[in-house]
Amino acid sequence: MKNKKLILILAAVIILVGIASTVYVRMSKTDFAQITVNGEAYTIEQLFGIAEARTIEADSGIALDDLMIQTGIEDPGGHEYTLIGADGYQKTVQWENMRNGLLTMERESVFSDLPKAFRVKDIVEIKVE
């Protein structure tokens, strides 16, 4: 009997948590008119104008390592890079991964040496740490 009451309460809590997080996720979705790279805001077109092109299988875009160099990151090999999506999804990668990565016009990251889980969609920020 005690167990059944607990299950009913847990189910109600789960539904409330699910609804609350859905509302939170929708409200906190970032506007992605620009991409912030190391604190500086750029449009995707601006980024495509400064970094060299790269293709990985069927995906093409700009090279992430060159993008970091062109945006003035000093000692790029000594940092970690966090790619943050509009929905809060983020992945931190190393310089070695950036050398095998690209940013597409659709603002998605693609890495030839990392699993698909590292494809961050609708990127709004690239943090250099």
Next chain:
Amino acid sequence: MEKRKLFTGILVFGSLWGFSEIIIGSMLRDARLPAGAILTGVFAFGLMLMSRILFKTRGMQMGMGLVAGALRLFMPFSDCTICSGIAIMAEGVIFEVLWHTLSRGFEENESLINKSSLGIVMSYGVYVTGYMITQILTPVVASAGFHLKDLLPFIPQILSSGLLAAALGGVMSPLAFSLKSVDVTRVKNRLYYPAAIGISALCWWVVIAKTY
């Protein structure tokens, strides 16, 4: 329950689960539907609960997770194959823990709301924990490494997407409980084994044929 019959049950239900993760999962992703939540709510949780009700044997769902995870490892061109395989196996363990904790005192004539609530809690638990395990394992296996700061801001998204898995679990649970009157031990061997092995073989063949 005859051990041979139980192992065959693990094989057939695990194969169906693995098949759904790979073949149906790929169709759902192509249709841009929330594949993870649908797969967990309908197939992973639904099949584990059905098998638990039919076979009434502890540990069976862990075995199913091993079979489904092994089948997933045959799919090398998807995300992080090892991580997905391990996450599926982990889902089997999570189901066992949740079932052991929550199903005590549950009876055949339980009300619909109780059966649905159990489904909501278990399906959500399996989905959210499985998702987090994948988020931790994938970077660990990849060269980038796991960073807790990557997982924490994404937790609201995981909790939110689990709502669909919970709702589907709430529907699947009463359906699975309706199988309570079916007695697997009474199914004739000459029908049970060929059917179970045939279904399992078909699942493996389709996955392997699609992959290679």
